[in-house]
Amino acid sequence: MSLERLINRSWYGKCGWTHVFQPIHPLVKKLVKQKRTDFLQQTNPSYCAPVPVIVIGNISVGGTGKSPMVVAICKLLKEQGYRPGIVSRGHGAKVNAPTAVSPDSLASAVGDEPVMLARQTHCPLVVFPKRDQAVQHLLNTTDVNIIISDDGMQHYQLDRDIEIAMLDAKRGVGNGQLLPVGRIA
Numbered sequence: 344m345s346l347e348r349l350i351n352r353s354w355y356g357k358c359g360w361t362h363v364f365q366p367i368h369p370l371v372k373k374l375v376k377q378k379r380t381d382f383l384q385q386t387n388p389s390y391c392a393p394v395p396v397i398v399i400g401n402i403s404v405g406g407t408g409k410s411p412m413v414v415a416i417c418k419l420l421k422e423q424g425y426r427p428g429i430v431s432r433g434h435g436a437k438v439n440a441p442t443a444v445s446p447d448s449l450a451s452a453v454g455d456e457p458v459m460l461a462r463q464t465h466c467p468l469v470v471f472p473k474r475d476q477a478v479q480h481l482l483n484t485t486d487v488n489i490i491i492s493d494d495g496m497q498h499y500q501l502d503r504d505i506e507i508a509m510l511d512a513k514r515g516v517g518n519g520q521l522l523p524v525g526r527i528a
Contacts, residue, residue, distance in 0.1 A: 382499035390475035391502040392482065395489045398503040400496030407509040410456055413493050416507075417464040420489060428487030430477035430501075431457045432494060433470030441471040441480035460493065474501040 382389070397416065401407040413429060420427045433454035436442070444453045446462040453470050461468045467485040471477040474495050481487055492498070496506060 378497075378499065389500050389502040390478065392478050392490060394482070394487065395504045396478070396492060396501065397490070397505045397507065398492040398495045398498075398501070399507045399509065400492075400494050401509045402496070407511045409494055409509050410460060412507065412509060413460055413491055414463045416491055417466050420491075421466075426486055426488045427464075427466050427491055428481045428485055428489070429457075429460055429464065429466050429468040429491045429493055430474050430481060430495070431460065431468065431470050431492075432472050432474075433457050436470050438470055441469050441477045443480075443484065444468040444470055456493070466491075474498045 399409050399412050399416070401409060417427045417429070431444075431454065433442070433444070434456065435450075436452060436454040436457070438453065442453055444457045444461045445468075446458070446465070448458050448461065450458045457468055457470050460466075467481060467487055469477045469481045471480070474492055475498075478490050478492075478501060481490065492501060492503065495501060495503075496508065
């Protein structure tokens with residue numbers, strides 16, 4: 344059995360060995376709370392794009408259907424006459440600056456999900472861990488008039504107009520604990 348599978352089983356209460364991480368749980372909780380407080384108090388002001396921003400994310404680790412939702416929202420927006428663009432972190436990508444993704448991009452360079460999104464949506468897409476910079480690059484290089492941020496709920500440096508939190512209907516939030524004891528990010 345893989346380590347990932349063992350951790351998932353523990354998070355969902357079938358094999359509770361992640362309790363060994365309980366001693367660091369208060370520290371993680373404090374850091375998460377401080378990051379959210381800083382955001383709410385605008386200690387670190389976020390970038391407010393001149394176009395609407397929709398963030399699609401989740402509050403738990405793992406597949407919750409974010410990518411299919413990004414595809415569906417892009418399709419809906421295009422049908423309504425909008426020109427959506429997508430920003431993503433590009434997990435696994437080794438980019439040092441905002442990088443455009445096309446359907447022909449190499450997944451090893453920009454991440455597999457961004458390439459899949461570019462192929463399915465045919466929307467301009469930029470990857471970079473700093474979502475605010477990715478949005479600025481997208482706005483400077485394309486004619487998009489609405490931004491979809493894939494997996495961006497925890498990136499407070501980017502202001503947003505709408506947040507969509509995806510949850511797995513069967514698994515819920517597992518044991519309800521923060522990482523690493525639980526699966527809530």
